[in-house]
Amino acid sequence: MAAFHLGLDTFGDVTIGPEGTLQSHARVLRDVADEAILADEIGLDAFGVGEHHRPDFAISAPEVVLAGIAGRTKRILLGSAVTVLSTDDPVRVFERFSTVDALSNGRAEVILGRGSFTESYPLFGYDLSEYEELFEDKLSLFVELLKGGPVTWRGSTRAPLAGTTVYPPVEHGALKVWIGVGGSPESILRAARYGLPLTLAIIGGSPARFKPLVDLYRQALEKVGKPMLPVAVHSPGHVAASDDEAKNELWPHYERMINRIGGERGWPPVTRAQFEREAGPDGALCVGSPATVALKIINTARLLGLSRFNVKYSAGTLPHSALMKSIELIGRVVAPRVREEARAA
Numbered sequence: 001m002a003a004f005h006l007g008l009d010t011f012g013d014v015t016i017g018p019e020g021t022l023q024s025h026a027r028v029l030r031d032v033a034d035e036a037i038l039a040d041e042i043g044l045d046a047f048g049v050g051e052h053h054r055p056d057f058a059i060s061a062p063e064v065v066l067a068g069i070a071g072r073t074k075r076i077l078l079g080s081a082v083t084v085l086s087t088d089d090p091v092r093v094f095e096r097f098s099t100v101d102a103l104s105n106g107r108a109e110v111i112l113g114r115g116s117f118t119e120s121y122p123l124f125g126y127d128l129s130e131y132e133e134l135f136e137d138k139l140s141l142f143v144e145l146l147k148g149g150p151v152t153w154r155g156s157t158r159a160p161l162a163g164t165t166v167y168p169p170v171e172h173g174a175l176k177v178w179i180g181v182g183g184s185p186e187s188i189l190r191a192a193r194y195g196l197p198l199t200l201a202i203i204g205g206s207p208a209r210f211k212p213l214v215d216l217y218r219q220a221l222e223k224v225g226k227p228m229l230p231v232a233v234h235s236p237g238h239v240a241a242s243d244d245e246a247k248n249e250l251w252p253h254y255e256r257m258i259n260r261i262g263g264e265r266g267w268p269p270v271t272r273a274q275f276e277r278e279a280g281p282d283g284a285l286c287v288g289s290p291a292t293v294a295l296k297i298i299n300t301a302r303l304l305g306l307s308r309f310n311v312k313y314s315a316g317t318l319p320h321s322a323l324m325k326s327i328e329l330i331g332r333v334v335a336p337r338v339r340e341e342a343r344a345a
Helices: 025-041 062-070 090-103 128-146 185-194 207-223 243-265 272-279 290-304 320-344
Strands: 005-010 046-049 077-080 109-113 151-153 161-164 176-181 198-201 231-239 286-288 308-312
Touching (some): 005 320, 025 046, 025 062, 046 062, 046 308, 062 077, 062 090, 077 176, 090 109, 090 128, 176 185, 185 207, 207 231, 207 290, 231 243, 231 290, 243 272, 290 308, 290 320
Parallel strands (some): 046 077, 077 109, 109 176, 231 286, 231 308
Antiparallel strands (some): 151 161
């Protein structure tokens, strides 16, 4: 944990306003910018925004949101969480993030993944039956683009490149890139094969079940002759003054969100007992007082040997005012405790 970073992620969840009605997507986007500015001001290390194309999330163009935030922040890393590479063009993704990197003076990151929703496939004219091929093919091109200079590449899902230079080039070094993984061993091995850092989405169950995957990743890096690379975790959370306050504040919004998504996927309705288990010491939810959440992050970081922990602080319709209070506590109370533990490790 010596170089441990604590960050935030959001999907721009559409929130409830002071009048009890849903905010417009435009208002949510402006609120996300204010949340990022606060995170920067109180010293958090990273801020990530997801990509979705559905009514309950406002962010469909992460790079545009990040570019807007870049001009209003000073030091925080700005990334995606995740960019759905399968239904985008790798050259355009690289161009957009290298632009954000220039505007932010080298603070841009991209987490490449396939996403947990599939709306982008019909929206952009891709065949879901090519799920695996699209990601593998486009990732191979993106890795070539990271090397800088003219690129010659041929694949199966887009036109080839022959000695092509992509602009703007990254000003210093290479673009910071992670691979986002939900728990597939094949995805773990792919990240190792391409020599890219790993972000694990732990959104349910015990973090301990991901330990074999982290071990597999590190063994695979060693086997292919790559150096040991950072591992991060993305998990949902909410912080308030006490455990009960945090859980009671989050629960109704969490329940509606999970049941809405679960209804689309055939899941049974979530119960308060399940929520309490996930919020407990062995669950994925980082919910509670600053002390409780700090301990959970520390324990997960130790268990998995993490370099970063990203708290997905937005949760369904949980209001912007509650999100701002949670960010304050994460930055001013949780982060110092986690960093002190990291220094002592």
